[in-house]
Structures are given as structure tokens and as C-alpha cells.
Amino acid sequence: MASWEFCKNVFYTLCFCSLLFIGIPIHIDKKDDAATKAMLRTKFSSYVKTFNKTYAPDSEDYTARLNNFDNALKTIEQWNRNRKSDESALYGLTEFADLSSEEFGQKYLRKHHHSHGQRNHSGHGHHSHHSIAKRAILPNVPLKFDWRAKGVVTGVKDQGPCGACWAFSTVSAIETMVAIKTGKLTELSVQEVIDCARFGNLGCNGGDFCSLLEWLTTYNVSIGPATAYPLLLTNGVCKWEKGNAGVIVRNNFTCDYLIGNENLILHSLAYHGPVVVAVNAISWQYYLGGVIEHNCPGDPQLLNHAVVLVGYDLTAPIPYYIAKNSWGKRFGEAGYVKLAINSNVCGVACEVSSVDVE
Ligand SMILES: *[C@@H]1O[C@H](CO)[C@@H](O)[C@H](O)[C@H]1NC(C)=O
Numbered sequence: 001m002a003s004w005e006f007c008k009n010v011f012y013t014l015c016f017c018s019l020l021f022i023g024i025p026i027h028i029d030k031k032d033d034a035a036t037k038a039m040l041r042t043k044f045s046s047y048v049k050t051f052n053k054t055y056a057p058d059s060e061d062y063t064a065r066l067n068n069f070d071n072a073l074k075t076i077e078q079w080n081r082n083r084k085s086d087e088s089a090l091y092g093l094t095e096f097a098d099l100s101s102e103e104f105g106q107k108y109l110r111k112h113h114h115s116h117g118q119r120n121h122s123g124h125g126h127h128s129h130h131s132i133a134k135r136a137i138l139p140n141v142p143l144k145f146d147w148r149a150k151g152v153v154t155g156v157k158d159q160g161p162c163g164a165c166w167a168f169s170t171v172s173a174i175e176t177m178v179a180i181k182t183g184k185l186t187e188l189s190v191q192e193v194i195d196c197a198r199f200g201n202l203g204c205n206g207g208d209f210c211s212l213l214e215w216l217t218t219y220n221v222s223i224g225p226a227t228a229y230p231l232l233l234t235n236g237v238c239k240w241e242k243g244n245a246g247v248i249v250r251n252n253f254t255c256d257y258l259i260g261n262e263n264l265i266l267h268s269l270a271y272h273g274p275v276v277v278a279v280n281a282i283s284w285q286y287y288l289g290g291v292i293e294h295n296c297p298g299d300p301q302l303l304n305h306a307v308v309l310v311g312y313d314l315t316a317p318i319p320y321y322i323a324k325n326s327w328g329k330r331f332g333e334a335g336y337v338k339l340a341i342n343s344n345v346c347g348v349a350c351e352v353s354s355v356d357v358e
């Protein structure tokens with residue numbers, strides 16, 4: 001009896017205690033919750049103003065955006081907490097922060113038509129993956145290099161929701177190769193490439209720069225000036241005709257897999273010209289600036305975007321490549337992204353192309 005009484009008391013006490021423990025936190029949580037929600041709404045309305053977003057308040061859309069924004073804040077906080085230095089990538093509220101990660105991927109990225117080893121060779125094997133053969137001793141590269149400083153890189157473009165990163169990046173590299181060769185920097189028509197390129201390329205619905213280069217060289221396509229064939233960011237009817245004036249890509253372009261051989265990327269950058277690379281850009285949704293070293297896995301099956309590398313800096317505390325993106329000048333560092341060297345960050349070494357022009 002006594003022992004039952006004792007047990008009962010203990011039991012009741014335990015219950016009471018746990019009720020207290022459960023009860024008090026719930027009470028505090030509710031208050032906190034309301035305060036957190038209010039703070040979130042305040043932050044969100046300031047975000048909405050800054051980025052000129054228009055949602056009907058309390059509409060379904062507004063609620064979904066608010067939820068995405070809440071998730072964005074959490075991810076940003078977590079990634080920034082793990083920063084190792086002031087040079088490390090900094091994440092924050094970008095114009096994309098009200099999209100879910102899936103929406104961001106669907107709108108701005110395209111599943112990369114991974115061409116490594118699957119490219120349409122059809123007798124054109126001259127740009128095979130010969131990087132390993134080139135591995136021999138490389139001359140030292142300069143400690144830093146930037147084609148922009150030579151005045152041979154055109155301005156940053158904005159692809160908007162047109163998934164033609166493969167065209168923007170390749171055309172940018174070609175523009176620079178023309179400028180290196182002729183001393184004249186001219187913008188070439190990305191729209192021509194969007195409308196005309198075949199071999200699996202689908203205009204704004206995605207493509208691959210290696211198969212674009214294959215197509216350009218197979219048909220000896222001339223890329224005309226941007227002024228003659230202006231950017232519309234939609235899939236249009238191809239208006240290119242054989243014999244049109246424009247730039248022709250030489251058929252000795254490269255398309256290499258350089259994981260573990262990133263010194264070859266540096267070598268190409270310093271001694272040849274910009275290189276086009278495929279990347280996984282899903283984490284760039286919140287990128288503000290600094291060198292990306294983490295949160296950006298480089299598995300080949302994750303590739304979903306293409307950019308052009310225009311330089312590098314080995315003297316920086318975290319050595320980095322300078323990548324020109326096509327999401328407008330407001331993105332990242334005036335439209336550019338810094339990617340750490342030597343660890344296949346964002347998959348930067350999975351598919352690397354150099355081009356030459358006739
Ligand atoms: C928002 O609109 C204002 C006024 O039109 C403009 O000055 C500002 O640059 C816009 N901001 C963004 C992020 O688009």
C-alpha cells in the first residue's frame with residue numbers, strides 16, 4: 001500500500017512536473033511564435049519592397065512566398081554560420097529568395113544534357129577528351145590573371161527565365177577569342193544560337209555547350225553581330241543562312257573532363273582564353289559574393305548551368321576562379337561568381353571547353 005501510495009505520488013508528481021515542463025514551453029513557444037511570425041512578416045514586407053515584388057497580401061501566393069522566404073532565411077543563416085573567413089562566400093536575400101529551391105531550379109536552371117562521353121561524335125573526334133595526354137609538365141602560370149583587365153570581355157547579360165546559359169556562356173567565350181585575335185570587342189548574337197543550334201540543343205529549354213560547338217563546327221555556322229540578330233529570350237524561328245557574315249568557330253575546340261587536373265584550367269585561362277564550364281548552381285540562389293568553397297557539390301549528375309571563366313587569383317587567401325554568369329549585373333559580384341580552385345567546387349571541372357575562331 002505504502003509503496004503504491006509512494007508510487008502514485010511519484011507518478012502524480014512526475015505527471016505534474018512533466019505538465020509543467022510541457023506546459024510552460026508551449027506557452028512560451030506560442031508567444032515566441034507570434035513574435036517570430038510578426039518579425040518574419042516585417043522582414044518579408046521589406047524584402048518585397050526592396051525587390052519590387054507584387055503579391056496580393058494574404059493571397060495563396062503570398063503565403064507560399066512567405067514560406068519560401070522563411071526557408072531562405074534559415075538556409076542563409078546556416079550557410080553563413082559556417083563561413084571560415086571574410087573571403088568565404090556570403091549568402092543573403094537575393095531576388096530569388098522568395099522561390100522554393102525547386103522553383104528556382106525549374107525557372108533558372110536546366111538539367112544539364114550531360115554530354116561527357118555521350119557526345120555526338122559522328123566522325124568528328126578531333127576534340128576528344130585528350131586532357132590526360134596533355135598532362136606533361138606545364139609551364140608556371142601567372143599568380144593571377146583576368147581577361148577583363150585586357151578589355152576583351154563583353155558586359156554581363158541577363159538570361160531571365162530563358163534557360164540558354166549554354167548559349168550565353170559559349171558566345172561570351174567566342175566574343176573574347178575574337179577580341180584577343182583582332183583587338184575588336186563586339187557582341188555576337190546569342191539569339192541566333194538559341195534559335196538555330198541543333199544536336200540536342202533546345203533554345204530556352206536547355207542545351208549543352210559541347211554539342212553546340214559540335215554543331216557550329218559541323219555546319220561551319222557564322223555567328224553574326226548581336227545588333228543584326230537581337231536578343232529576344234524566346235525560342236524563335238532560325239534566321240541564319242549559310243554565307244551570312246559572322247564569326248566561325250575552329251573545329252579544334254576542346255571539351256574536357258578535368259577533375260583532378262584543374263591546373264589545366266589555369267593554364268588555358270592564362271595562355272589561351274576564357275573557358276566555358278558546366279556547374280551545379282542550385283546554391284547560387286542566395287549568393288551575394290565571396291569565394292564559394294562549400295554547399296556546392298560537384299557530382300556530374302548535378303550539373304544544371306553553364307558559365308564562362310575569365311580569370312583566377314592564386315594570391316587570394318582562398319584561391320579562386322572568376323566566373324561570368326548570365327543572371328544580370330545585380331547577381332553576385334556585379335554579375336560574377338568566385339569559385340574555389342582545385343576541389344571541383346560546383347562541378348567546375350566536369351566539362352571544360354576552350355574555343356578558337358577562324
Ligand atoms: C525597384 O524599383 C525602383 C523604382 O522603379 C528602382 O529604382 C529599383 O532599382 C528597383 N529595384 C529592383 C531590385 O528592381
Ligand SMILES: *[C@@H]1O[C@H](CO)[C@@H](O)[C@H](O)[C@H]1NC(C)=O
Binds near residue numbers: 122198200
Ligand atoms: C549527330 O550528328 C549528325 C550530323 O553529323 C546529325 O544528323 C544527328 O542528328 C546527330 N545526332 C544527335 C543525337 O544529335
Ligand SMILES: *[C@@H]1O[C@H](CO)[C@@H](O)[C@H](O)[C@H]1NC(C)=O
Binds near residue numbers: 220222243244248
Ligand atoms: C566556312 O565558311 C566560310 C565563310 O562563310 C568560308 O570562307 C569557308 O570556306 C567555309 N569552310 C568550310 C569548311 O566550309
Ligand SMILES: *[C@@H]1O[C@H](CO)[C@@H](O)[C@H](O)[C@H]1NC(C)=O
Binds near residue numbers: 250252272354
Ligand atoms: C587550335 O589550333 C590552333 C592552331 O593550331 C592553336 O593555336 C589553338 O591553341 C588550338 N585551340 C585549342 C582550343 O586547342
